[in-house]
Amino acid sequence: MTAFRDLRHYLEHLTEALGEDEVRRVEGAHWDLEIGGITELLAEREGPALLFDDIPGYPSGFRVFTNFMGTPARSAVALGLPADTPKLDIVRAWKDISRDLRMIPPVEVADGPVLENVIEGEAVDVTMFPAPRWHDGDGGRYIGTSCMVVTRDPDTGWVNAGTYRVSVHGKDRLSVWFLGNRHARAIAHKYWERGRNCPIAVVVGQDPILSTAAAMSAPEGVSEYDLAGGLRGQGVEVLPAPGTDLPVPARAEIVLVGEMPPPEEESVLEGPFGEWTGYYTHSGQEPVVRVRRILHRDDPIILGAPPMLPTIPAGDQAVPLYSATVTWDHLEQAGVQNVQGVWAYARQLMMVVSIKQTGAGDAMHALLAAASRKRTGGMERYLVAVDEDIDITDINHVLWALFTRVDPAESIHVLRSPTTAIDPRLSPAKREAGDLSMGIVLVDACKPFAWKDQYPRANRVDEGYRAELRARWKGVLPL
Ligand SMILES: Cc1cc2nc3c(=O)[nH]c(=O)nc-3n(C[C@H](O)[C@H](O)[C@H](O)COP(=O)(O)O)c2cc1C
Known part of the structure; x- marks a missing residue:
């Protein structure tokens, strides 16, 4: 990974790697709600990193920097990877680096x-x-x-x-x-x-x-x-x-x-x-x-990394990437076969594991292993296993699997595992009693292994033909 000397070095490098528009300078925004509001509104749209200056009541040059890792590209740069590293490859690279990490x-x-x-x-x-x-x-x-x-x-x-x-x-x-x-x-x-x-x-x-x-x-x-x-x-x-x-x-x-x-x-x-x-x-x-x-x-x-709704690609993308990395590594260490990747949504409230099934128990093995990685006080709430044809970095793809490969009567399992004091779903009574117990859901959204080859065929343009079309219809299709 790149050894950024300090925050300023990273700031300079961001614009070098991703262009001038990647860091927007905002002058005159107030410390009381304006900086936070502007940060959130732009984070909602995966906007640029923001460097606030000339903050009323403060000397010019006393700045606030937000949304510093708010997109996969910025996270890749922060972790010293090329800016165009595909999302899952960021997690893969991080996992591989962490596996043999030598402390310095x-x-x-x-x-x-x-x-x-x-x-x-x-x-x-x-x-x-x-x-x-x-x-x-x-x-x-x-x-x-x-x-x-x-x-x-x-x-x-x-x-x-x-x-x-x-x-x-x-x-x-x-x-x-x-x-x-x-x-x-x-x-x-x-x-x-x-x-x-x-x-x-x-x-x-x-x-x-x-x-x-x-x-x-x-x-x-x-x-x-x-x-x-x-x-x-x-x-x-x-x-x-x-x-x-x-x-x-x-x-x-x-x-x-x-x-x-x-x-x-x-x-x-x-x-x-x-x-x-x-x-x-x-x-x-x-x-x-x-x-x-x-x-x-x-x-x-x-x-600054102000907390925002977890569904917003927030200022600290590192958290979901890190959660996915740790879970992926844990699954491999636990002997789960053929893990294709792990991706985290809403920080880590939903973890999605992609596996290439080779036997009837693979999905459940992956889900139980992912559940066992959850730390005391972690807030992973939904653990989902999908087949390898699902792009786990695309929420719509994950939803498609959830909606069409799950029989709620068979494929959903509920466990209990302690949550944290900031969990909004803890009732006042439980909070008062210091009882942090909360359910977590394991969802097997894979095609059932026993008849997966008979599963209805998807009417989706396949990857190979997509690439062919993109090459032939450059002016019409996005890259
Ligand atoms: C932006 C951000 C803010 C955090 N705020 C808190 C916090 O206020 N209190 C807390 O206990 N953990 C907070 N955490 C989580 C801890 O930093 C994290 O669990 C870390 O591993 C704690 O370090 P420790 O294991 O050395 O205690 C935050 C994490 C991030 C990324």
Whole structure:
């Protein structure tokens, strides 16, 4: 994969690889709802990446960058693949790279652009950045959406970096929201149990591989920095955030450094925040970060991935691609025969597996294996198996299989598996009781193996003849 030096390098590369129109500069949009609204309206149409500048009330050059991976082409570029890589090949390439991944630790450097401005003590004021309020129901301004929260395990020295939403609560206060099973929460607890505050650094604006790695669930003890290094083929340049031993990217846009006291000592009402499911769900008392230092580059860029309806090809295409990659890899490791590909819809709410059936149990084997890959708190809801003639990257094709190859009386199976606190379908009573149980559906949308050769023939122009027609009728047919 390409080792982008930093977010700016990626930005430049995007326009080189995909053209000037790929990144649209928008001047004068307000941080309060306008940036979020424009981002969403263009994301709905798979529009360009957006670089907002001249945000009212802020110095020119203090920018917000959104929709940075919002299309398969941009995701391919972000992952260092040619822009025209077919969608399923992006997932295949990622799976193959991940399979033999060699972790590469970060490289410590003495200086870097993130130290261009170091603000300490009384001068600390995180409201100096144009953090957007993304949706009108949001309970605050979220500076951290595609951010990277860095903590260090006090026992082992393991450095964790995770993406958790971060909102602004005054000049030197932030809040962080991490779900129950997140590594940063476990690390913070270790400090709190010893009566200490947890040192923390919130990195806002890093290259897309680092952003992607931070949202990946590396196992406990494995640093997302090493993972990002492995994916890039080169160690990430880091320096210790002043006053701490937390490594932060030397070329990050903004780093907010501080400490998180135990919630019994200080907490704030966090949220509500419109989440990726498309709903406002969780809001509650959450830990705060007391910000001690601000590091930032000249003309800093906030990297934003505001949550939108999961059906919108959103600013962080990496999530569905990653979910598909992990599931595909898992199916192969579980010995599922002839997997042709995996694709995720609505982030990961529906996972579709394409298989070439060789026996009667293949579809069910694939579905059960996909279900077993679901993490505690994952939100895969519909797992669907289809035959290899279905283009799983085309929702209409998948729907055709669902509507015409499924006997609802025979082909649908319901299991139970825990969901997460942001699941809108959890009833108030279950939420109150901490009961996160939820159904998941396995749908066998393959032609029944026993009589698949007698399945009615499809009246669809076949692939070979399509190619022939395209070649012969260039002026009439799209490529
Ligand atoms: C854009 C984006 C925002 C996210 N926001 C949150 C969040 O607010 N809270 C949370 O617990 N997980 C959030 N996640 C998921 C975590 O980043 C992900 O599960 C990651 O693996 C957590 O890291 P950890 O395993 O080191 O805890 C988000 C992911 C993305 C891509």
